[in-house]
Amino acid sequence: MLIAKSKKSHNIGESLIKPSILCAAELVLGKDSANKLSQISLSNDTVKKKIDELSQDIKDQTLNQVRASTVFAIQCDETTDIAQCSQLLMYARFVSGNNIKEEILFCHPMESCTTAEAIFHDTSNFFQENQLSWESLVGVCTDGAPAKRGLRSEFVTKVKEKNPSVMSTHCILHREALASRTLPAEVMDVLNVAIKVVNFIKARALNIRLFKLLCKDMESEHEALLFHTNVRWLSKGNMLGRLYELQKEVAIFLDSQQKADFHDNFQSEGFQIPLAYLVDIFEALNAVNLKLQGKSINIITHHDTIRAKLDLWKCRVQQGNAASFRNLDSALADSNLDSDLKQQIITHLSDLKAEFIRYFPDIDEKREAWKFIRNPFQCEVADADEVQEEFLELKFNSTAKEDFKDMDLETFWVKYLLVYPLISHQALRILRMFGSTYLCETAFSTLVAIKTKFRNRLNVEGDLRCAFDHVFKIW
The missing domain is CATH 3.30.420 (Nucleotidyltransferase; domain 5)
Structure with a gap:
């Protein structure tokens, strides 16, 4: 069992574990004990x-x-x-x-x-x-x-x-990743330049070593950039975040390698400010993705998490306020959002919202239908007309109300399955479903x-x- 849990090769029992046991036994307990333990079979086939x-x-x-x-x-x-x-x-x-x-x-x-x-x-x-x-x-x-x-x-x-x-x-994780792919053409150009810069530094072993030495000399927090892989959902945000943190080191390295075209593009304000926005938006999307991952997360939790703050972000940007985006706000300093960039961000947030609606068309409908599961004590009896009598008994059960405060959702409904079988069965049908x-x-x-x-x-x-x-x- 220990070999299986460690995910090691089966012959490790015979090649490492058993010899270690025998050496320890001979040193601590003597040769006789070691001879007895030598009879343990830990061959590949036995394991x-x-x-x-x-x-x-x-x-x-x-x-x-x-x-x-x-x-x-x-x-x-x-x-x-x-x-x-x-x-x-x-x-x-x-x-x-x-x-x-x-x-x-x-x-x-x-x-x-x-x-x-x-x-x-x-x-x-x-x-x-x-x-x-x-x-x-x-x-x-x-x-x-x-x-x-x-x-x-x-x-x-x-x-x-x-x-x-x-x-x-x-799977809600797949849908969130698909919905997050949309980008306006101008912002996509910035992303493509960022990918080319990273690929130039990461493509050759010599460049990797030289960039690492540069980061050490500048006492940077990190010493390497990260690759972007399409199939790895979080990698785009991680790649952009690391590139933004090491932007000074990258600019110096591109200059030292005489890559004038990359250097000029990378240093321009038309690249740095959109890059800051990309870092912020993918950081937010990655945070949503991470909240959707994990064991024992029910489908209701998934639907609550996916309700992003896109409307709030869009409203603030329309007013010229970049406070929702930490790196963008810092990059702008005291200046205002450029009208072209503002329109690009508004377009992106609108497209992003449209994609989320396309991939999650019934999210509000399900949220309404499942509200009696989320909190039966704040739900009207009419919303559970099939089991009205049982629902009323539960709603005015003071002990159940106290248990609801102390227990997680799934444990609560399992506990009251025998007491209120009809309504609990309906709740558990939903809670037992996988969201991802x-x-x-x-x-x-x-x-x-x-x-x-x-x-x-x-x-x-x-x-x-x-x-x-x-x-x-x-x-």
């Missing part, structure tokens, strides 16, 4: 066998809990590993005791294509083999890929054929560490399940 047995035990416990839960939700995603094998990963969210838990259901290699039909076939077989009920499934969260949410052959459509009441969710595929993305990062080019034939499911298990104790 793999034990990891698979532990994984099977964890899987059995998880499936028992999912079957015992009245409803559950799933999130699924697939990726291609180092061996060019497509791995389909699925997580489940369900009630266990007084808590809502999130656990891996399976990680299966897909032997052929990754179409909607193939993904559904694997999922359906798993449900059938493990006696999981389609009727208990309330939500499916996917990343928006055509195979999962396409117009004709989508995975979600096939799931709804099994259970029409299933609610589907397009964050857990799958996290597991894929771990999969990269476990399945490397040195052990590319590894069946990774057992190691992955043990690596993420938090219940198993080492006694």
Whole structure:
């Protein structure tokens, strides 16, 4: 279990751990004790066998809990590993005791294509083999890929054929990242110049070393710039932020390398002030993205987070006030916003709002529909007419009101599931849904560490399940 949790190669038991144990035992306890401990088997095959047995035990416990839960939700995603094998990963969210838990259901290699039909076939077989009920499934969260949410052959459509009441969710992280890509042409030109400057310094090892020495001589806080990668959602903001912090060092380096075209563009006011705005806006978008990540974040929290302050920012900019943007405000000093830049920022914020509305068209509607879940004690009885009597009892239950103040939302509704089953069941149907595929993305990062080019034939499911298990104790 410790080897699996550390994501190390299985032969580390025989090559490092066992020799260390024997050396320590001989020094502390004597040769006889060391000879007894030498009988412990920690070979590659033994470690793999034990990891698979532990994984099977964890899987059995998880499936028992999912079957015992009245409803559950799933999130699924697939990726291609180092061996060019497509791995389909699925997580489940369900009630266990007084808590809502999130656990891996399976990680299966897909032997052929990754179409909607193939993904559904694997999922359906798993449900059938493990006696999981389609009727208990309330939500499916996917990343928006055509195979999962396409117009004709989508995975979600096939799931709804099994259970029409299933609610589907397009990962809110993906939607936020897609909505954030819009930029006016003039601001995009500034971003492209910034990327070219970074690429010039980072493209050659000699430039990297010289720039590092320059930063050391100037006692800078950082000694390197950061690359921008489109598929890494936070990298654009991180790259711009680091470039802005090292703008003096970059200008000196470009001048020393006789890159007059880059240097003149980089030093001009027409570049520096828009760059300050880009740093600020991507810093704000990155902050929103980070709030959407994490375990045990429900879909209501996601929808509350996504309501950005775009209208406030736009109103202030229209008045010539850049106070909402820290770096831009500092770069302007006592001067006013240039009319062209002001119009570019207003256009960008308007486009950004339009994109958020396009990718989140029902956010206000859902917020209104879910307000009885968020706080049943500030909701009118008419808003819950299907279960009015039960709702009234809950609303005037003083003990429940005190519990609501002290507990998080999910724990509160789980506690009162037996007391107020109708309204609690409605609340938990929503709270058990996944808002993003964050857990799958996290597991894929771990999969990269476990399945490397040195052990590319590894069946990774057992190691992955043990690596993420938090219940198993080492006694």
